[in-house]
Amino acid sequence: MRRVAGLLLAVLASAGPAAAAGSRVELYPATPAPGEVFRVRVDAEQPVSVRFGGREFDLWPADGGGWEGLVAVDRDARAGEADAVVVGRDGRPLGTAPVPVRAREYPVQRLTVSEKLVTLSAEDRARADREAVRIRAALASRTPRRLWTGPFSLPVDAPVSSPFGTRRYYNGKRRGYHSGLDLAAPRGTPVAAPAAGRVVLVGDFFYTGNTVFVDHGHGLVTAYFHLDAVSVSEGDRVETGQELGRVGSTGRSTGPHLHWGVYLSGRKADPLSLVRATAGPAVGGGGP
Ligand SMILES: [Zn+2]
Structure with missing residues (x-):
């Protein structure tokens, strides 16, 4: 996935130091596993959703400013880095952020x-x-x-x-x-x-x-x-x-x-x- 120039997307472990100017995506937890829900916080110009693993997940205005949403990793996804695409109003990508998917063994x-x-x-x-x-x-x-x-x-x-x-x-x-x-x-x-x-x-x-x-x-x-x-x-x-x-x-x-x-x-x-x-x-x- 092409990264959009001029848009800084950083992944932070949790509420970390303020990112540099631009937009950013934060994940909680920072390393979700296959089958798990994670929360995202997005600071970008009017994002509406996050596209991840072939599905789209809504964002809503967060209490403290910015946008927030819940995203799920597919149970059969592989561990490794996968791109989350922040989607704007007209469906155009505003940027991407890497999601480090950790391994989880299911019995x-x-x-x-x-x-x-x-x-x-x-x-x-x-x-x-x-x-x-x-x-x-x-x-x-x-x-x-x-x-x-x-x-x-x-x-x-x-x-x-x-x-x-x-x-x-x-x-x-x-x-x-x-x-x-x-x-x-x-x-x-x-x-x-x-x-x-x-x-x-x-x-x-x-x-x-x-x-x-x-x-x-x-x-x-x-x-x-x-x-x-x-x-x-x-x-x-x-x-x-x-x-x-x-x-x-x-x-x-x-x-x-x-x-x-x-x-x-x-x-x-x-x-x-x-x-x-x-x-x-x-x-x-x-x-x-
Ligand atoms: Zn059951």
Whole structure:
């Protein structure tokens, strides 16, 4: 990617000394890994988004001046330096900044389950396909404003039973990777909205059981799977801490737990990295 002359883009570890005249991009954390969310702060002339790894991530005005946004590294990205392109109003690049992507090893898990859950009947396949269309539409939500403030917190206070990103083999067949974070809370535990947003999809789905998707604005959507009961309806505005439902084991689940999913511009990301990126120190003086 060509670097735009006259535009100084420096990457700082955190709120560091003021950069020289020109524009700059700061990252928090400074070295994100594949599958992780990082926060950017951009000082440039009216930037609107950051293009990274083939997707576009919105920017919004930061509290302390400048612009800010959340970006996700693809789970299957390689470690090494990758360019983030700052995009201006008319879609033209304002400059690029190198993002040092550090290595992260994801575990492999081999599961043996009932064969009918691996090889679906025609009827179940048709149902799962119909549901996937609705889920994709929810993940494509692009509310052009930020509906949340403050850090994201865990929706239930429980230990992790399965981390994000684990590559899974079902009965020896390679499937996708684990798309969220499993929290081992008992059945009936209230699930709290980790931040404010708007409920964009509620359903009872083949794979994910009773499910809630919350749109937080600017392409950030969170998901709650396998719920025993749902406490909200599509279109509801929810505040931080509001009950979304109760932990259960509906859909393709082997026992009560909460599966928490995080999607940024449709890209799956490790929910723990969202908690870290939004809880970290203000970048360059601007809070989230
Ligand atoms: Zn899960």
